[in-house]
Amino acid sequence: xNVAVPLLQVDAIEVAYHRVxxxxxxxxxxxxxxxxxxxxxxxxxGKTTVLRAISGFLGLDDARVTAGSIRFMGESIxxxxxxxxxxxxxxxxxxxxxxxxxxxxxENLEAAATPRRADRxxxxxxxxxxxxxxxxxxxxxxxxLSGGERQMLAIGSALMCAPKxxxxxxxxxxxxxxxxxxxxxxxxALRDQLGLTILLVEQNARVALDAADHGYVIENGRxxxxxxxxxxxxxxxxxEFYLGQGGAERKNYRDVKQYKRSRRWYG
Amino acid sequence: xxxxxxxxxxxSIYALxxxxxxxxxxxxxxLSLAHGELMMLGAYGLVTTASLxxxxxxxxxxxxxxxxxxxxxxxxxxxxxxxxxxxxxxxxLATIALGILLRGAMVxxxxxxxxxxxxxxxxxxxxxxxxxxxxxxxxSLLLVGMNxxxxxxxxxxxxxxxxxxxMRAAGQxxxxxxxxxxNLHAVYALAWGIAVFTGGLTGILIACDAGLDATMATIGLKxxxxxxxxxxxxxxxxxxxxxxxxxxxxxxxHYVDPLxxxxxxxxxxxxxxxxxxxxxxxxxxxxxxx
Amino acid sequence: xxxxxxxxxxxxxxxxISLCSGGFASAQDAYLIGVSGAMTGxxxxxxxxxxxxMRAYIDHINSKGGINGRQVKLVISDNQGEASKAxxxxxxxxxxxxxxMLVNASLSSTYAPMVAEAKxxxxxxxxxxxxxxxxxxxxxxxLQFCSTAFGAQYDSQMALAxxxxxxxxxxxxxxxxxxxxxxxxxxxxxxxxxxxxxxxxVDKQIVPPPTPDYTPFATKLxxxxxNWVYSWAPWVTQVRTLESLRRLGWNGRYIAxxxxxxxxxxARLKDNEFYVFGTNAFFQDxxxxxxxxxxxxxxxxxxxxxxxxxxxxxxxxxxxxxxxxAGWPTTAAKVQAxxxxxxxxxxGLRGGPIEWTRDNHFRTKQHYRVxxxxxxxxxxxxxxxxxxxxxx
Numbered sequence: 001x002n003v004a005v006p007l008l009q010v011d012a013i014e015v016a017y018h019r020v021x022x023x024x025x026x027x028x029x030x031x032x033x034x035x036x037x038x039x040x041x042x043x044x045x046g047k048t049t050v051l052r053a054i055s056g057f058l059g060l061d062d063a064r065v066t067a068g069s070i071r072f073m074g075e076s077i078x079x080x081x082x083x084x085x086x087x088x089x090x091x092x093x094x095x096x097x098x099x100x101x102x103x104x105x106x107e108n109l110e111a112a113a114t115p116r117r118a119d120r121x122x123x124x125x126x127x128x129x130x131x132x133x134x135x136x137x138x139x140x141x142x143x144x145l146s147g148g149e150r151q152m153l154a155i156g157s158a159l160m161c162a163p164k165x166x167x168x169x170x171x172x173x174x175x176x177x178x179x180x181x182x183x184x185x186x187x188x189a190l191r192d193q194l195g196l197t198i199l200l201v202e203q204n205a206r207v208a209l210d211a212a213d214h215g216y217v218i219e220n221g222r223x224x225x226x227x228x229x230x231x232x233x234x235x236x237x238x239x240e241f242y243l244g245q246g247g248a249e250r251k252n253y254r255d256v257k258q259y260k261r262s263r264r265w266y267g
Numbered sequence: 268x269x270x271x272x273x274x275x276x277x278x279s280i281y282a283l284x285x286x287x288x289x290x291x292x293x294x295x296x297x298l299s300l301a302h303g304e305l306m307m308l309g310a311y312g313l314v315t316t317a318s319l320x321x322x323x324x325x326x327x328x329x330x331x332x333x334x335x336x337x338x339x340x341x342x343x344x345x346x347x348x349x350x351x352x353x354x355x356x357x358x359x360l361a362t363i364a365l366g367i368l369l370r371g372a373m374v375x376x377x378x379x380x381x382x383x384x385x386x387x388x389x390x391x392x393x394x395x396x397x398x399x400x401x402x403x404x405x406x407s408l409l410l411v412g413m414n415x416x417x418x419x420x421x422x423x424x425x426x427x428x429x430x431x432x433x434m435r436a437a438g439q440x441x442x443x444x445x446x447x448x449x450n451l452h453a454v455y456a457l458a459w460g461i462a463v464f465t466g467g468l469t470g471i472l473i474a475c476d477a478g479l480d481a482t483m484a485t486i487g488l489k490x491x492x493x494x495x496x497x498x499x500x501x502x503x504x505x506x507x508x509x510x511x512x513x514x515x516x517x518x519x520x521h522y523v524d525p526l527x528x529x530x531x532x533x534x535x536x537x538x539x540x541x542x543x544x545x546x547x548x549x550x551x552x553x554x555x556x557x
Numbered sequence: 558x559x560x561x562x563x564x565x566x567x568x569x570x571x572x573x574i575s576l577c578s579g580g581f582a583s584a585q586d587a588y589l590i591g592v593s594g595a596m597t598g599x600x601x602x603x604x605x606x607x608x609x610x611m612r613a614y615i616d617h618i619n620s621k622g623g624i625n626g627r628q629v630k631l632v633i634s635d636n637q638g639e640a641s642k643a644x645x646x647x648x649x650x651x652x653x654x655x656x657x658m659l660v661n662a663s664l665s666s667t668y669a670p671m672v673a674e675a676k677x678x679x680x681x682x683x684x685x686x687x688x689x690x691x692x693x694x695x696x697x698x699x700l701q702f703c704s705t706a707f708g709a710q711y712d713s714q715m716a717l718a719x720x721x722x723x724x725x726x727x728x729x730x731x732x733x734x735x736x737x738x739x740x741x742x743x744x745x746x747x748x749x750x751x752x753x754x755x756x757x758x759v760d761k762q763i764v765p766p767p768t769p770d771y772t773p774f775a776t777k778l779x780x781x782x783x784n785w786v787y788s789w790a791p792w793v794t795q796v797r798t799l800e801s802l803r804r805l806g807w808n809g810r811y812i813a814x815x816x817x818x819x820x821x822x823x824a825r826l827k828d829n830e831f832y833v834f835g836t837n838a839f840f841q842d843x844x845x846x847x848x849x850x851x852x853x854x855x856x857x858x859x860x861x862x863x864x865x866x867x868x869x870x871x872x873x874x875x876x877x878x879x880x881x882x883a884g885w886p887t888t889a890a891k892v893q894a895x896x897x898x899x900x901x902x903x904x905g906l907r908g909g910p911i912e913w914t915r916d917n918h919f920r921t922k923q924h925y926r927v928x929x930x931x932x933x934x935x936x937x938x939x940x941x942x943x944x945x946x947x948x949x
Contacts, residue, residue, distance in 0.1 A: 058442050058451075060352055082445035092446045100436045100443065110429055111436040113448030161448050269805070273773045280769045371597050378860045379601030381793070381818065386825060394804050403772070404804050473769060477797055481599040485767035520773045526736055528773070529765035 005074060006030040007197050008054065008090075008165055013068035013078070015046075015053050017061070023049045024221040027068075031165065031214075036191055036198045038212035038229065040205050040242060046221040047201040048095060051167050054199075055092040056082035072165065087115050091163035095170040095201075098154035101143035105134055108142050108157050118162035126194075127156040130186060148179035155186070165197045166190075172204045180204075184211045205242035209233045217242075268399035274510070274517045276407045279414035282509035283469040284490035286421060286502055287462035293500035294438040294458035297347065297358045301366035302466055303487020305342070308369055309335035309467020310384070310474035310483065311377050317387040324388040331471055332464060339463025343456040351451075370484060385475035392476065406476040413472065417465055421502060434458060438500070492536035498549020507547055511535060587628040588880050588887070591650030593671065594662035594686075598637035599766075603791060604662045606817060606861045607686030608633060610869025611660075611876070613857035618877055625885040629876075632656060638663055644670035651678040657892045658879075660872075662686045665739055675700055681893040683879075685872035688739055689919055695949060697918040702896050704875045704911055706836040706868060707814055708923055709739060711946050712789060713747035715834055715925045716812050717754055719941065720785050723810075723832075728756040731783035733774075733798040735790040736765045743789045759783045764794055775801030784809045792816040799831060815928065817865040820937065829932040832940060834925050836907055837867045841937055846904035867906050875901050875911060908943035923948055 008031040015024040024046040031037045041047050049063075054070055057063045057079070065078040077085055100108050109127065114120045128135040131152045137145065142153060151171070158166060168187070172180040188211060190196045202208035209215060215232045217225040225235065232238055284306065291299045299305075313331035320327040346365060350358040385392055385406070392404050425431035437444040437454045445451055470483060493512045497504025516531045539546060592611075595604040612631055619628045632654050636642040643663060650656045651674055659675050659682045661667060668690055675682045681700050684693065689703035720728060730751050734744035741763055748758045760781035762774045771794075778786065779802055786802065786809060788795040795813040802811070808830070815835025823833065840847055840863060850870050851863055859866070880887075882895030899913040908924020927941035 055446060058352075058445055060442065062352070082442070083448050083450045086446060086448035094443065094446065097440055097443055100439050102439055103432065103436060107426075107432050107435075111432045111444070111447060111449065113433070113450075115448070157447060269776050270773075273770070273776060276772065277770050374597040374601055374605075379597070379605045380861065380865075381602055383825065394806070396806075402805050407770075407772075477769075477771070477800070478793070480602055480793060481597075482767045482793070485599065486769045489767060489769065517773045521777050525762050525764065525774055525777065528768065529736065 007033040007073060008199065009069075009071040010050070010054065011069045011071075013050075013053055013070060014066050015049050015063060016066045017063045019062075019064075022066075022221065023063075024053070024218075027218065027221070027223050029216050029223065029226070031197055031199050033164075033197050034191065034195055035213045036187065036200060036211055038208035038215040039199060039201045039218060040203070040208050040215060041218040042203065045218045047218055048169055049221075050218065051092060051169050051199070051201055053078070054085075055090055055167055056080050056085040058082060083113070086113070086161050086163075089115075089162070089164035090167065091158035091161045091165075092167040093151075093154045093158050093169060093171075095173065099142040099145070099150055099157065102141065104139050104141055105145070105153055106138040108153055109134070109160055112157045112160035114160055115162055120160075123160050123162060127159050130159075130190065131156050147175050148183070151175065151179075151183060152186075155183070159190075163196070165199065167199050167201075169201045171200060171202060172207050180207060187211065205238065209243075268397070268401040270517060270521060272397065272401040272403050274513050275411050276403060277517060278509045278513035279411045280469065280473065280486075281490040281493040281513055282506050283410070283414050283417060283465060283472075284487055285494035285497070285505035285509055286417065287466040288491065288494040289497075289499060289502055289505045290421070290458050290462040290465075293502075294434055295347070295351075295455045296355065296438070297350070297362070298355075298499070299362045299459075299462070300359060301342075301362040301369065302462070303484035304366040304369040304373075305335075305338065305463045306466040306470035306487050307373060307479075307481075307483040308338060308470075309463065310470035310479045311373055311382070312338075312467065313384045313471045313474065314377060314382045314387065314479065317384050321387060321389070324390065327388060328471065332468060335467025336460045336464040338467075340456045340460035342463065343459035344452075347455070347459065348452055351455075366484070370481070374481065379481060382474065382479040384471070384479060388475075390475065404476060406472055410469075410472050410476070413468065417468070418502065418506060421461075425502075430454075430457065489532055492532035495536055496539045496546055498546025501546070501548035504546055504548035587630040588624065589654055589656045590629060590631050590658050590660060590876065591646075591654060591656035592631050592633045592660040592662065593636045593643050593646035593650065593667070594633070594660075595638035595664060595667075596633070596635035598639070600638040600664050600791075603817065604638075604664075604686055606859075606865045607662045607869040607872060609857075609859050609861065610854060610866035611662075611685060611873045612869075613854055613859060613866075614870050614873030615876070616857060617853045618873075624877060624880045627885055629880065631660075636663055636667055638667065640666045640670050643667035644674065647671045647674035651675070651680060656680065657883075657887065657889050658683055658876075660685050660876075662872075665690065665737075672698075672701065678889070680889040681896055683872075683876070683896070685875075686868045693918040695917040695919075697916055699897070700893065702913060702918040704872050704901075706871075706907070707816075708919060708948075709743050710746055711923045711948065712814055712834075713743055713750055713787075715923075715944070715946060716787055716789070716814075717747060717750055717756070719832070719834060719927055720756070720787065720810075720812060721754055723940075724785065726784070728785050729759045729781075729783045730756045731759055731778050731781055731786040732761040733778065733786060733788035733790065733794060734761070734763050735794040736763050737790075740790040740794070744787075747787060747789065756785075762798065764790075764798070771797040771801040772805070774798065775805055775807075778802065779805050779807045786811045788813045792818060792822070796822060796826070799826070799828070803828065817868060818862075819928075820864040821862060823928065823930045823937050827930050827932060829930060832927055832929045834927045834941075836923065836925055837871075838906055838908075838926070839928060839937060839939075840864050840867075842905075844905040846906055850906075871901075871903055871906055871911075874903060874906075875899070909945065917948060919948055921948055922946065 010029045012026045012028050016022050039047050053065050070078045134156050209229050212229045215229050216223055287302050312334040316327040316330040350361055392406050394402055395408050396402050433449045434454050493509040494505050497508030512532045512535050515535055516528050519527045594608040595601050615629050634646040636646050661684050684703040689705050689708050692698040692701045693703040732744045734740040751758050760778050762778050764774050799811050810830040812832040815833035819833045820839045878901045879896045883892040897915050901911040912921040923946045924943045928937055929940050931938040
């Protein structure tokens with residue numbers, strides 16, 4: 001699992017929006033080939049920004065990686081245009097607007113650009129094999145799909161780009177736990193069968209830590225903790241603030257002192 | 268019967284011009300107010316190719332069409348590409364500036380004289396008599412036919428080919444499209460190329476039918492209500508809008524007062540904006556205040 | 558800075574300023590004439606050739622020594638047929654360049670602002686190629702003059718007289734105009750006139766300027782079943798109404814005013830029943846003056862067909878005569894006086910001389926010819942030779 005050169009190496013990046021707002025500072029992470037790595041944090045911590053920094057910003061965002069480096073398979077990719085990053089082998093499943101609503105399922109899969117090295121027909125077959133529902137729903141407009149189906153389509157269309165690294169932003173958001181489980185199993189199956197590397201951004205730490213090999217926690221634009229998934233699951237702060245398992249007894253809300261304990265991330 | 272034919276011809280003119288507006292708007296959310304001038308440039312292109320290839324009209328027309336398509340892509344690459352990411356208003360102003368520039372340039376290059384490319388190609392434009400007593404010129408008939416052909420071709424392209432689907436995707440959600448590997452600049456350039464090609468084609472047909480002079484750019488503006496009535500991002504809408512506006516115009520000229528014909532397209536547009544601002548088939552989105 | 562150094566510095570500065578504002582020939586040395594015309598824009602086809610050919614003629618005169626031994630300098634501005642630009646041009650030409658005369662070669666919408674400025678500066682306005690406003694007809698406005706061929710009301714009188722002469726049966730006449738004030742006004746006048754001449758006006762079509770398809774208008778016109786149609790409008794409306802009528806299968810006779818490009822268009826259309834009446838001689842007459850015109854234009858390397866350049870040449874002849882009469886040194890008032898008593902020999906380009914008097918700044922007599930294409934001969938023939946109409 002620990003490879004000499006990780007597939008993705010992010011080194012102390014800093015991302016600024018509109019040239020004045022720093023969203024993320026000094027963030028470093030590594031993803032080894034074949035791993036499923038989780039990036040956890042609360043709302044607004046900077047998780048989506050990190051994913052966008054890796055997958056490329058569009059002119060519309062008015063954002064840039066202003067310091068640090070991002071290396072994919074040894075190549076620098078910071079501030080490349082998104083479609084170039086996709087051509088190199090990184091595909092993003094975004095949190096919102098993850099499918100083309102006014103196109104049918106089949107058209108969604110058709111729209112994705114496959115790099116020349118890959119076989120499009122084989123990819124389509126693989127996607128249909130992994131997500132049989134999509135074949136059944138081929139003529140349905142994507143806007144009318146249920147949450148789970150939409151996520152499947154999003155993953156499926158990302159797979160059509162023949163990625164080596166799949167970035168998934170908020171897999172579980174708005175989905176029933178059963179569907180989330182199904183999707184997690186799918187991701188793990190894809191990792192095992194296709195050798196796909198996955199970086200999973202998740203608010204739901206339980207889901208993330210159960211599936212991942214390695215994890216990072218990001219808060220206020222900085223990485224505050226990282227380590228083996230199992231170890232992270234034991235960490236006191238994680239248990240209390242992310243897994244809701246702080247303390248054995250039930251707490252009395254009148255006991256205000258509890259909420260004054262701040263996260264220190266020391267052990 | 269003659270009235271039906273007149274409506275069909277006028278609707279075809281408006282529809283062919285409108286599909287350029289719609290294509291550019293739908294794909295890149297930019298309103299190209301230089302479309303009338305680009306249409307005119309396409310027609311002047313034929314004047315030049317006709318003088319070069321007078322003996323082979325087919326070559327002249329094909330060359331003019333290719334020139335128009337290339338011009339569209341070039342306009343995107345040199346000018347509009349720098350406007351991506353800027354406010355929509357800035358992009359629209361850029362197209363207005365381009366229109367003004369082109370108008371002056373065309374007079375400088377080709378002089379202000381009326382040109383007759385059909386005559387340069389040795390084409391007589393004979394009259395065709397239809398069953399039912401209606402008559403129209405060959406080129407008018409060709410206009411109607413070309414309109415149907417262009418819309419069919421666009422429909423096929425946008426729904427059945429990968430580039431067309433990619434184009435629709437880029438129009439809906441540019442960020443996601445980029446993340447799915449679609450090169451947005453290439454898609455926009457292609458859209459501009461196709462749009463200016465259809466505009467140039469219309470300009471060529473009108474020029475062969477009735478002569479080419481500096482007023483053609485204003486005709487481009489007259490077709491704008493047809494596109495808006497249909498919903499600026501729907502091709503089906505543009506077609507319907509063109510038929511509605513043309514019908515209103517021809518019937519009012521015939522039964523009420525010919526002077527109304529100038530005003531009718533804008534009356535129809537005003538009515539539509541009051542009742543249903545996103546047009547007949549347009550997508551109901553945040554209507555930017557421009 | 559010492560007082561000694563200051564004086565030469567001031568003097569040098571003043572000299573520099575006066576040199577810069579003068580241009581090539583300073584105002585003292587040449588006749589300065591301001592021109593504001595529709596050089597670009599939708600009306601350019603009608604007016605740009607006039608200005609260019611006038612300029613070519615003036616260059617020719619200058620090369621032969623000028624007028625009264627002085628060069629003539631034309632300061633040309635493009636107003637694109639827009640009133641606001643024409644106003645700006647007039648202001649600049651009058652206050653900055655201090656021209657002796659303003660020449661207007663543009664649409665009638667540009668007249669009012671220009672005349673207003675000219676009146677303030679007491680400088681005459683000369684309409685060259687631009688339709689003559691009624692202020693140039695007797696009794697004329699002292700500052701407005703016009704050499705342009707076509708004239709409201711006289712044209713329609715001539716046209717309808719021709720129709721009456723040539724009609725073989727009772728005349729049912731249709732009319733076509735462009736939706737601009739002068740064209741509409743003239744056609745309304747013609748409609749009324751036709752009734753007094755015993756004709757039956759059957760329909761009148763007023764077409765807005767930028768119309769992609771004239772067929773709907775022509776359909777209505779044809780349905781009224783006229784045997785003659787008269788159109789007085791910019792050429793585009795005249796010819797496209799005719800073409801649309803023919804496409805619909807109408808075979809009647811059509812008469813329209815012969816604008817600059819009439820000669821070329823008759824040859825293009827080859828329509829045996831299409832009559833044009835006008836005041837300028839066609840180039841197929843091969844007059845000596847036309848050969849001279851050809852030579853001048855050829856030297857100037859103009860981009861227009863020769864057949865469109867008479868109007869500007871005539872304007873040049875008029876300008877030459879006016880300035881000759883104004884002497885040297887001269888003022889705007891002297892130029893105006895010269896123009897108020899002018900007789901210009903057009904040497905056959907028109908049917909007769911252009912005569913201006915104190916009350917008549919149009920001409921004392923308007924001469925017309927009628928031409929058409931004769932399919933049996935395969936050439937343009939003259940249907941009626943110079944016919945004079947008194948201008949009172």
